[in-house]
Amino acid sequence: MTQSLAPWLAIAGLGAFHGLNPAMGWLFAVALGMHRQSRTAVFASFGPIVLGHALAVGAVLAAILAFGVFLDYGLLARLAGAVLIGWAVWHLVYGHRRRVRIGLQAGLLGLTLWSLLMASAHGAGLMLLPVVMPLCLADVPGGELTVQASIGTALTALGLHTGAMLVVIAAISLTVYEWLGLAFLRQGWINLDYIWSAALVASGAFLIAS
Incomplete structure (x- = not known):
């Protein structure tokens, strides 16, 4: 039971981790409010x-x-791992120079596009691969990834991940907006760029090793 729950807890944990990162949205939500x-x-x-x-x-x-x-799972895992590590290096060296900027007058469509670009630039989807790929593979008797057999698992993982992220973003946004204010960021907020890059490297190494 613990083993079957572990991947789902990891997916939810990654959602919480993504929600914790101010670049993923809560900082903009507070600033907008x-x-x-x-x-x-x-x-x-x-x-x-x-x-x-x-x-x-x-x-x-x-x-x-x-x-x-089309690709063997082992080859696909190694390719995904290499992309993750390469993305981590890019994010660490150049990512902070490529911030997506959007004004506080942005509408809902503009905010959605901004969030999509920020998540893509941070490799948020890539980070889930070491957990989601084995889950999808476990649902396929032949040991090969197929869209039909895996789409339900992938959608469930996406929903759980997104839900956990929403809970964390909402909690942080409202706490900062109601009580802390943005001034606390100057005093003690952790720079998550290094942690994020390290997580990408660890995910990539796990995929390559597996």
Whole structure:
């Protein structure tokens, strides 16, 4: 029972980790609410932010399932691992110079697009591959990834991941908006760029080793 729950807990944990990262949306939600002096604006931003993130992650999962039809799982895992490590290096060296910028007057569509681009630039979908790929493979008797057999698992993983991210983003956004304010970021917030890059490298190494 513990082993069967472990991958799903990892997927939820990654969702919480993504939600913790201010670049994934909660910082924008708070800034938007403060700019408009409206708690409603904070709540309104959650939907587009989470939708954009889910689209970015879903696109990666869909691509992996599609490639899994043509490529051997071992080769696919090694390729995905190499991409993850390369992405981590790019993010660490150049990522902070390529921030996607959007004004506080952005509408829901603009906010969704911003979230999609930010999640893609941070390799959020790639980070789920070491957990989701084995789960999808476990549902296939022949040991090969297929879209039909794996799509249900992939969608469930996407929903769990997105839900966990939403809970964390909502909790942090409302806490900062109501009580802490953005000034606390200058005093003690951890720079997550190094942690994020390390997580990408660890995920890539796990895929290559497996």
